[in-house]
Amino acid sequence: EPEVTQTPSHQVTQMGQEVILRCVPISNHLYFYWYRQILGQKVEFLVSFYNNEISEKSEIFDDQFSVERPDGSNFTLKIRSTKLEDSAMYFCASDTGQSSGANVLTFGAGSRLTVL
Amino acid sequence: AQSVAQPEDQVNVAEGNPLTVKCTYSVSGNPYLFWYVQYPNRGLQFLLKYITGDNLVKGSYGFEAEFNKSQTSFHLKKPSALVSDSALYFCAVRDDSNYQLIWGAGTKLIIKP
Numbered sequence: 001e002p003e004v005t006q007t008p009s010h011q012v013t014q015m016g017q018e019v020i021l022r023c024v025p026i027s028n029h030l031y032f033y034w035y036r037q038i039l040g041q042k043v044e045f046l047v048s049f050y051n052n053e054i055s056e057k058s059e060i061f062d063d064q065f066s067v068e069r070p071d072g073s074n075f076t077l078k079i080r081s082t083k084l085e086d087s088a089m090y091f092c093a094s095d096t097g098q099s100s101g102a103n104v105l106t107f108g109a110g111s112r113l114t115v116l
Numbered sequence: 117a118q119s120v121a122q123p124e125d126q127v128n129v130a131e132g133n134p135l136t137v138k139c140t141y142s143v144s145g146n147p148y149l150f151w152y153v154q155y156p157n158r159g160l161q162f163l164l165k166y167i168t169g170d171n172l173v174k175g176s177y178g179f180e181a182e183f184n185k186s187q188t189s190f191h192l193k194k195p196s197a198l199v200s201d202s203a204l205y206f207c208a209v210r211d212d213s214n215y216q217l218i219w220g221a222g223t224k225l226i227i228k229p
Contacts, residue, residue, distance in 0.1 A: 004159070042221040043160070043206060056214045091159050103150060103210055103217055107159030 002026040006092050006108035014116055016081050021111045023075045023092030030097035032075045033105065034067065036060070036088040043091070049075065050097065082115045089113075118143045120209045122220035129197045129227050137192040137223045139181075139207030148210035149190040150217065151181055155203045163205075166190060177201070197227045 005024045013019050025032050034046040047057040049067055066078045075094075079086055089112050093105040119142045129135045141147055151163040164175025171183045181192045192205060207220040 043219040045216050045219075048216060056216055093159075103148065103208075103215070104162050104165065105152075105160070105217075107152075107161065109157070109159045 004108035006111050010112040012114045019079045021077045025094035029094035031095045033093040034077045035091045038088045087115045118211045120220045122223045126224040135197045137205050139190045141209045150208040152206045153203050199227045202227045
């Protein structure tokens with residue numbers, strides 16, 4: 001069964017450092033998402049990406065965050081200058097973009113970011 | 117504004133007993149409702165969705181959910197719980213303004229042998 005893969009599984013970084021989280025969505029999917037889940041809290045939407053541009057973003061997704069699809073397969077989330085409160089599990093997800101599959105997301109296993 | 121609520125942080129059920137995980141919602145238009153499950157150290161997995169049609173929706177792993185418009189609820193159910201059903205369950209509703217999912221806080225389901 002097709003999977004969304006994420007790397008790294010866990011990253012520890014110092015406050016103020018740049019972090020790039022990588023995702024390989026399912027190959028025929030058209031919509032890509034980043035979510036985060038702070039430990040013990042709810043899943044929060046960060047950004048959605050379609051046709052090589054951001055389609056929606058939340059208030060959390062400020063100027064410190066950016067996304068890219070540099071080579072047609074990888075989908076990356078960059079945090080320019082990490083803060084302690086960025087510590088969370090970051091999930092990548094994708095869906096087909098077809099109406100029948102709308103909002104039926106396939107999630108990766110997540111990347112745990114720890115900011116010290 | 118659209119919202120979704122999961123009133124129980126945790127639900128404990130004995131193996132073999134029926135289980136219910138509650139979800140209520142608030143939407144301005146027709147609701148698009150979803151259940152996802154998160155097993156330990158895994159990403160979320162889609163279980164089932166309600167868009168239109170039959171109020172009882174069947175999904176993966178023997179789960180089903182009942183859409184109740186008058187009570188604005190979409191409770192997740194299973195007739196006979198398994199220990200392997202122990203996980204975190206998230207209800208979600210689609211935001212009609214941007215088509216993104218709005219997530220509930222999650223309910224931890226613990227099935228005891």
